Amino acid sequence: MKNSIGTSVILTLAGESHGAMLCAILDGMAPGIPVDEAFIASQLSLRRPGGPADTARREQDRFSIVSGVAGGVTTGAPITILIPNEDVRSADYEAMASIPRPSHADYAAHVKYGGFEDPRGGGHFSGRITACIVAAGAIALSALERKGITVGTHILECAGVRDLPFSDIDPSAQIEKVKRMDFPVISDVREAMEAKILAAKAEQDSVGGIIQTAVCGFPAGVGEPWFGSVEGVLSNALFSIGGIKGVEFGAGFSLAGMRGSEANDAFCICDGHVATKTNRSGGINGGISNGMPLIFNAVVKPTPSIGKVQDSVDLSSGRSAELSIKGRHDPAIVRRVSIVVSSLVAVVLCDVLALRFGTDYLK
Numbered sequence: 001m002k003n004s005i006g007t008s009v010i011l012t013l014a015g016e017s018h019g020a021m022l023c024a025i026l027d028g029m030a031p032g033i034p035v036d037e038a039f040i041a042s043q044l045s046l047r048r049p050g051g052p053a054d055t056a057r058r059e060q061d062r063f064s065i066v067s068g069v070a071g072g073v074t075t076g077a078p079i080t081i082l083i084p085n086e087d088v089r090s091a092d093y094e095a096m097a098s099i100p101r102p103s104h105a106d107y108a109a110h111v112k113y114g115g116f117e118d119p120r121g122g123g124h125f126s127g128r129i130t131a132c133i134v135a136a137g138a139i140a141l142s143a144l145e146r147k148g149i150t151v152g153t154h155i156l157e158c159a160g161v162r163d164l165p166f167s168d169i170d171p172s173a174q175i176e177k178v179k180r181m182d183f184p185v186i187s188d189v190r191e192a193m194e195a196k197i198l199a200a201k202a203e204q205d206s207v208g209g210i211i212q213t214a215v216c217g218f219p220a221g222v223g224e225p226w227f228g229s230v231e232g233v234l235s236n237a238l239f240s241i242g243g244i245k246g247v248e249f250g251a252g253f254s255l256a257g258m259r260g261s262e263a264n265d266a267f268c269i270c271d272g273h274v275a276t277k278t279n280r281s282g283g284i285n286g287g288i289s290n291g292m293p294l295i296f297n298a299v300v301k302p303t304p305s306i307g308k309v310q311d312s313v314d315l316s317s318g319r320s321a322e323l324s325i326k327g328r329h330d331p332a333i334v335r336r337v338s339i340v341v342s343s344l345v346a347v348v349l350c351d352v353l354a355l356r357f358g359t360d361y362l363k
């Protein structure tokens with residue numbers, strides 16, 4: 001398994017959905033960065049299920065930081081965060097232990113780990129593990145904010161209901177608006193989105209959507225051409241999150257239908273700096289940041305675990321089997337995954353900044 005991401009700033013995840021606890025280790029952060037436990041707790045609350053459109057699992061996420069922080073600041077040593085699992089109901093999974101859930105990781109993991117994988121609650125493949133990302137990401141987000149770099153993610157689309165997109169020239173006010181919202185949307189579409197999610201839930205089904213992330217204040221000239229491109233490292237991070245099946249930067253797939261004269265971002269001098277009049281490139285050219293906001297979208301598939309009867313196979317008998325999933329699941333994960341994406345993006349951006357300017361840049 002590869003449970004670590006990053007080269008200079010490295011995040012490592014451990015734990016299972018129904019194990020004793022989760023663990024995040026964040027290594028390579030500069031010494032002297034303030035760590036605000038109340039901010040970490042409030043970030044975790046944005047990921048935590050709570051409403052009727054979320055799983056019924058209720059975890060308190062009572063985390064403890066057991067290394068790397070002293071007197072409220074980072075020491076430069078690895079930061080270890082532990083989050084116990086408290087609301088565990090493994091019996092829900094016993095009936096389907098040998099019947100893999102369609103489009104979840106069950107079957108692929110079973111083949112790779114030969115049946116030794118922990119099947120309870122999706123084991124190490126569960127969305128529960130993303131609590132680690134949010135806890136560690138809160139430290140990275142705070143470090144970036146001190147450098148004037150802000151990150152925000154909102155639900156651009158859910159079950160066909162569309163929010164306004166981020167401004168690709170200056171999304172700073174929109175980032176401020178959505179970054180602390182438990183259902184992050186720019187316009188007044190929460191009710192319509194929730195109605196679609198609840199309608200799917202009533203039919204024992206699920207829905208997906210698109211989430212959009214913007215990063216403001218990110219300096220030009222960061223990232224490596226070819227295999228260390230900012231698009232590449234961000235995509236690697238985004239595709240590590242279960243349920244994300246597509247990523248596009250800037251105008252993304254719609255660039256395919258444009259002419260060069262429409263797609264190109266013309267340069268201008270804005271407030272004495274080189275800028276571009278449009279930002280269809282999403283702030284990245286040649287794998288390197290160009291000083292415009294980083295803008296990218298991620299497609300989140302419908303939650304695989306649904307109550308509707310589905311065709312599967314019983315791996316113990318080698319026969320076809322029908323499956324109706326009974327456990328506690330999110331009928332849509334777009335809301336909860338938004339803060340996970342901002343958090344992991346923050347860790348990755350700390351890494352590429354540390355590679356470009358040195359670890360102490362974040363001090």
Ligand SMILES: Cc1cc2nc3c(=O)[nH]c(=O)nc-3n(C[C@H](O)[C@H](O)[C@H](O)COP(=O)(O)O)c2cc1C
Pocket residue numbers: 055103104105125126127128130241242243244245303304305328329330333336337340
């Ligand atoms: C925050 C979060 C919560 C999730 N909750 C559920 C869930 O309740 N039920 C479920 O089947 N999948 C859930 N998932 C999605 C699975 O993890 C994901 O579908 C699975 O790993 C396979 O995804 P893949 O095909 O993209 O690899 C969740 C994912 C995240 C990030």
